[in-house]
Amino acid sequence: MGQYPDAQRRNTAAAVSSTGSKLDSYVDRYATRTHGMTASEVRSLFAVASRPEVVSLAGGMPNISGLPLDVVGSLLSELIEKRGTTALQYGSGQGDPQLREQICDVMRPVGVHGHPDDVTVTVGSQQALDLITRIFIDPGDVILAEAPSYVGALSTFRSYQADVVHVEMDDDGLVPERVRQAIATVQASGRTIKFLYTIPNYHNPAGVTLTAQRRQEILGICQDAGVLIVEDDPYGLLGFDGDVPRAMRADDPEGVIYLGSFSKTFAPGFRVGWTLAPHAVREKLVLAAESSVLCPPAFSQLAVSEYLSGHDWRGQVKAFRELYRERCDAMLGALDDLMPAGAHWTRPRGGFYVWLTLPAGLDTKAMLPRAVTNRVAYVPGTAFYADGFGSRSMRLSFCYPTPDRIREGVRRLAQVIEQEMELRAAFGAAGASQRPGLDAPAPDQA
Amino acid sequence: MGQYPDAQRRNTAAAVSSTGSKLDSYVDRYATRTHGMTASEVRSLFAVASRPEVVSLAGGMPNISGLPLDVVGSLLSELIEKRGTTALQYGSGQGDPQLREQICDVMRPVGVHGHPDDVTVTVGSQQALDLITRIFIDPGDVILAEAPSYVGALSTFRSYQADVVHVEMDDDGLVPERVRQAIATVQASGRTIKFLYTIPNYHNPAGVTLTAQRRQEILGICQDAGVLIVEDDPYGLLGFDGDVPRAMRADDPEGVIYLGSFSKTFAPGFRVGWTLAPHAVREKLVLAAESSVLCPPAFSQLAVSEYLSGHDWRGQVKAFRELYRERCDAMLGALDDLMPAGAHWTRPRGGFYVWLTLPAGLDTKAMLPRAVTNRVAYVPGTAFYADGFGSRSMRLSFCYPTPDRIREGVRRLAQVIEQEMELRAAFGAAGASQRPGLDAPAPDQA
Numbered sequence: 001m002g003q004y005p006d007a008q009r010r011n012t013a014a015a016v017s018s019t020g021s022k023l024d025s026y027v028d029r030y031a032t033r034t035h036g037m038t039a040s041e042v043r044s045l046f047a048v049a050s051r052p053e054v055v056s057l058a059g060g061m062p063n064i065s066g067l068p069l070d071v072v073g074s075l076l077s078e079l080i081e082k083r084g085t086t087a088l089q090y091g092s093g094q095g096d097p098q099l100r101e102q103i104c105d106v107m108r109p110v111g112v113h114g115h116p117d118d119v120t121v122t123v124g125s126q127q128a129l130d131l132i133t134r135i136f137i138d139p140g141d142v143i144l145a146e147a148p149s150y151v152g153a154l155s156t157f158r159s160y161q162a163d164v165v166h167v168e169m170d171d172d173g174l175v176p177e178r179v180r181q182a183i184a185t186v187q188a189s190g191r192t193i194k195f196l197y198t199i200p201n202y203h204n205p206a207g208v209t210l211t212a213q214r215r216q217e218i219l220g221i222c223q224d225a226g227v228l229i230v231e232d233d234p235y236g237l238l239g240f241d242g243d244v245p246r247a248m249r250a251d252d253p254e255g256v257i258y259l260g261s262f263s264k265t266f267a268p269g270f271r272v273g274w275t276l277a278p279h280a281v282r283e284k285l286v287l288a289a290e291s292s293v294l295c296p297p298a299f300s301q302l303a304v305s306e307y308l309s310g311h312d313w314r315g316q317v318k319a320f321r322e323l324y325r326e327r328c329d330a331m332l333g334a335l336d337d338l339m340p341a342g343a344h345w346t347r348p349r350g351g352f353y354v355w356l357t358l359p360a361g362l363d364t365k366a367m368l369p370r371a372v373t374n375r376v377a378y379v380p381g382t383a384f385y386a387d388g389f390g391s392r393s394m395r396l397s398f399c400y401p402t403p404d405r406i407r408e409g410v411r412r413l414a415q416v417i418e419q420e421m422e423l424r425a426a427f428g429a430a431g432a433s434q435r436p437g438l439d440a441p442a443p444d445q446a
Numbered sequence: 447m448g449q450y451p452d453a454q455r456r457n458t459a460a461a462v463s464s465t466g467s468k469l470d471s472y473v474d475r476y477a478t479r480t481h482g483m484t485a486s487e488v489r490s491l492f493a494v495a496s497r498p499e500v501v502s503l504a505g506g507m508p509n510i511s512g513l514p515l516d517v518v519g520s521l522l523s524e525l526i527e528k529r530g531t532t533a534l535q536y537g538s539g540q541g542d543p544q545l546r547e548q549i550c551d552v553m554r555p556v557g558v559h560g561h562p563d564d565v566t567v568t569v570g571s572q573q574a575l576d577l578i579t580r581i582f583i584d585p586g587d588v589i590l591a592e593a594p595s596y597v598g599a600l601s602t603f604r605s606y607q608a609d610v611v612h613v614e615m616d617d618d619g620l621v622p623e624r625v626r627q628a629i630a631t632v633q634a635s636g637r638t639i640k641f642l643y644t645i646p647n648y649h650n651p652a653g654v655t656l657t658a659q660r661r662q663e664i665l666g667i668c669q670d671a672g673v674l675i676v677e678d679d680p681y682g683l684l685g686f687d688g689d690v691p692r693a694m695r696a697d698d699p700e701g702v703i704y705l706g707s708f709s710k711t712f713a714p715g716f717r718v719g720w721t722l723a724p725h726a727v728r729e730k731l732v733l734a735a736e737s738s739v740l741c742p743p744a745f746s747q748l749a750v751s752e753y754l755s756g757h758d759w760r761g762q763v764k765a766f767r768e769l770y771r772e773r774c775d776a777m778l779g780a781l782d783d784l785m786p787a788g789a790h791w792t793r794p795r796g797g798f799y800v801w802l803t804l805p806a807g808l809d810t811k812a813m814l815p816r817a818v819t820n821r822v823a824y825v826p827g828t829a830f831y832a833d834g835f836g837s838r839s840m841r842l843s844f845c846y847p848t849p850d851r852i853r854e855g856v857r858r859l860a861q862v863i864e865q866e867m868e869l870r871a872a873f874g875a876a877g878a879s880q881r882p883g884l885d886a887p888a889p890d891q892a
Contacts, residue, residue: 024726
């Protein structure tokens with residue numbers, strides 16, 4: 001697989017004027033930060049992609065078909081019986097104390113030894129990202145992010161008018177020298193870098209994992225430059241071999257804010273995630289959380305707490321790993337067998353996603369309607385960049401469909417790509433799509 | 447009861463520099479909006495107020511002791527059994543479609559006929575406030591709020607660096623002429639008013655209710671001036687007589703965004719609220735919600751949905767009304783019997799709160815430590831103003847303690863007030879407290 005495009009990108013996250021309309025009497029009144037908040041035309045295609053005849057390789061919904069619903073049902077009735085008035089009441093803005101202790105246990109395998117007082121429970125990791133951005137980012141502040149990066153994070157960063165600078169990755173994750181260069185360039189221009197945002201394990205969308213060696217290098221680079229690291233780790237326990245990479249936070253408690261989530265290791269429906277942050281940061285995070293939601297849902301937290309203490313949750317994670325490994329194998333096998341020459345892709349060792357790059361001249365965003373017509377969906381690469389890049393690539397999810405459906409989806413996709421290549425050979429390369437707006441499916445579109 | 451202080455207030459929501467510290471290596475890196483985010487010294491007093499020997503009249507925790515936990519428990523097991531994979535999965539950023547329909551039914555008694563597509567489910571009303579502020583407010587934009595106003599809203603407004611201008615209320619709620627004057631003054635100064643934030647029913651913290659006549663006047667004033675109204679209605683179904691005041695939204699669907707919540711009519715632990723907004727606004731709200739939490743918890747929503755369809759929830763609301771009426775009677779009776787002359791208070795006909803104002807020269811924030819020493823707690827009035835006013839007043843909650851404890855609390859409070867009055871008579875009036883920071887208890891401090 002070739003390298004990702006160069007780290008030096010011109011940021012196009014500048015305000016785009018909202019499309020005024022006679023239908024919107026408030027058009028002059030929205031805040032400046034909303035100018036980037038539009039759902040692109042691609043969004044509506046994902047609604048179509050949810051139809052059963054379409055093989056969707058687009059969504060990131062965890063496969064929870066294997067969860068023992070009867071066990072969960074009994075845990076919940078017991079919860080109401082034993083602790084109903086607590087579960088149904090307002091709780092602490094920082095989150096349930098017992099759950100925060102359990103979260104510290106959950107983090108031990110990744111080498112992190114945190115204190116429950118430094119843990120803040122959030123409404124999923126997404127809210128953690130939102131709160132961290134809220135407390136650190138003034139409009140125009142720079143955030144370093146991988147190229148590509150997680151669409152939900154980019155959306156949050158945009159809503160606080162941050163300037164996102166993408167930094168190159170390759171098969172081993174973020175490239176340390178590119179981090180160094182990006183920091184030097186940004187600082188030389190007089191701008192402030194507030195943090196580096198990274199998903200080191202089984203990256204969404206790229207599928208790659210940052211090597212142990214590079215983690216140390218990047219920690220050193222950021223420490224020297226005084227750049228905070230925000231380490232987002234929803235998939236760390238979902239390595240197919242059962243390997244659990246050591247978190248960056250384990251080697252730098254003061255310089256790294258760690259984000260975790262139960263969405264992929266248990267289930268997303270409760271929306272329970274957390275941050276582990278240095279004390280002073282944690283204080284501000286809690287105040288920000290209180291002004292945003294007052295407190296995270298008590299019921300959700302106690303449900304997760306009961307699950308952790310009352311069920312073999314680690315055994316369930318192991319079952320999930322097997323399920324995802326089988327699907328990843330199906331996808332990689334199908335790609336190996338069916339993709340035309342000139343396409344290349346990452347080979348993840350965990351998580352949910354493969355990052356596929358097409359030959360030069362193809363545009364995955366422009367191609368999506370034709371793919372959906374051929375009854376397969378993916379997420380165009382442009383969704384994962386703040387600066388318009390990514391049009392040669394796409395993210396393929398293997399987490400949700402069956403192995404047979406995955407193979408069928410890749411087959412349909414390969415057909416579309418081949419047709420596209422023939423068109424290009426006949427008529428020339430497509431212009432790059434640079435239309436603004438959110439190119440990603442909604443959270444529940446599979 | 448005398449009138450609330452004049453509407454023309456100098457706003458002191460300007461940035462306060464954060465207190466730097468050797469313990470906080472990030473002190474130079476926080477965003478400007480965090481400068482107002484501190485918990486005042488008063489916060490720690492509320493932790494003391496949670497101790498059983500203290501009668502806390504401070505907290506706003508709904509009294510859910512009467513909820514039928516066995517019924518809720520069975521509803522939840524059935525939910526997992528019938529719809530477990532949906533309840534445990536990611537959902538739509540706008541919220542569960544069936545719940546949105548049910549919410550439209552819930553709103554009918556207040557005269558609102560909304561469409562499910564204009565409803566957005568939020569993580570409590572607090573998140574609705576956060577999202578609305580996020581999509582409308584640029585730093586320096588003006589928000590008109592009642593004098594006093596809800597502490598959670600003020601905190602959110604502050605976090606987006608809005609300029610809050612308080613507008614006078616009296617026993618019948620917001621004073622229309624003062625609204626008109628405030629609009630004229632602000633607009634003459636060249637500033638932009640984005641919206642008027644109001645809690646028309648059983649106001650938190652003031653306890654008063656806006657009359658029907660004034661609702662029409664204020665709707666007219668705001669329509670003429672092009673000022674949006676944000677109508678926050680958590681207590682609308684909790685009038686002691688069973689009266690349900692007609693919502694402002696009922697008479698102006700385009701000019702009013704309506705906020706509702708299940709926290710007081712069912713339970714807070716699921717964190718389920720909603721907005722009803724004009725279509726174009728709703729679109730932006732959903733995008734903002736997605737970048738903030740991806741989607742509200744599916745489990746919480748389906749739990750509320752099952753409760754609404756599977757249980758006599760209106761009968762439960764009626765039971766809550768009785769419970770709160772009994773407690774309000776106890777409080778008003780105790781105040782009538784025990785308060786020294788010169789104190790005056792509101793007489794709510796629903797909701798959770800009484801607003802007590804002390805004779806001139808007393809400072810309720812300075813007095814709080816002495817009250818807690820005398821084993822009673824309240825929330826000082828300054829918590830409910832963005833501009834430092836309110837030091838003669840306090841909010842008393844009757845929702846949570848038993849009627850006997852309420853009476854005892856008022857007795858202890860009256861003692862403290864009398865001592866304070868003697869001190870003032872001997873030594874002169876206290877200076878007004880203008881220290882910055884959040885003077886309110888945490889959500890779960892009763």
